Amino acid sequence: MEKLVTIGKASILTGVSAKMIRYYEEIGVLKEASRTDAGYRLYNQAQLQQLGFIRRARNLGFSMTEIQSLLKFWLDTDRESRDVKQLALSHLQEINEKILELEQMKEVLQKLADKCDGNDTPDCPILEDLAQFSSN
Amino acid sequence: MEKLVTIGKASILTGVSAKMIRYYEEIGVLKEASRTDAGYRLYNQAQLQQLGFIRRARNLGFSMTEIQSLLKFWLDTDRESRDVKQLALSHLQEINEKILELEQMKEVLQKLADKCDGNDTPDCPILEDLAQFSSN
């Protein structure tokens, strides 16, 4: 017989806040939980595992939309690993683009900061650069 | 005599959308623009330069709150470059933390993707990892 837990226990067991568990249900990534007579949500082992799945996917930066796809693949024994891999690689590319963007910011900012004396005078290449007329 | 432009021209000249220009005014990073009799906003050269400042700061990833501080420093001739530099370095650290986080995601995800054959069979280490019971 399945052991059922209320949302607070589910939160502790999975590391997903109760707030988020309800939200996941609302947006449809999590099937509607069963309820007690009083209306308390109840979660079984499979649902707890699914919450763990979601949390780990979030930790890898997947969006909720992507996670919905991942869950669909996971629950579909007829999936082709090709599709999962493609989703992962696509996400990986987004990550790489973000990293690149941040690296570029970092480089510019580091150079500006290096040029700034950081003392009690007002002279500051950082502000001068931001204030520059024209262009980018 | 100052050349004044309406919001559309200001947008083109600065690369900031009209929508955003109004928003910046609303949240107070941009002083209220003067108006024509008909109520059209008018921008002078100084305001255009300020919009450019904001755009470049956004491009470096500064939040609007940080930009508000940067603008205050910029307009304050009694500023100390120390304060500007500190703000920049603090932001730089955030960037570095984000990069690190993304690098970690990337590493995990890359390894999982590498292990996944990506063919027409359902076997997929990516899903297996996400579905793993216990832990992280």
Place this chain on the structure above:
DNA sequence: GCTAAAGCTTACCATTGTGGGAAGGTCAAC
């Protein structure tokens, strides 16, 4: 000088994922 198009105004809605809080019902322990 009229009309149509382009430009401006405000106001509201949506996004993403998360948290906070209020008002009220439920359950368990003492």
Place this chain on the structure above:
DNA sequence: GTTGACCTTCCCACAATGGTAAGCTTTAGC
């Protein structure tokens, strides 16, 4: 039987941006 912990729904907020709609103004063409 009361109290405290837990649950419910509903609404608000964030940060920065885009979209849309209804309505006024300005400009360009004829």
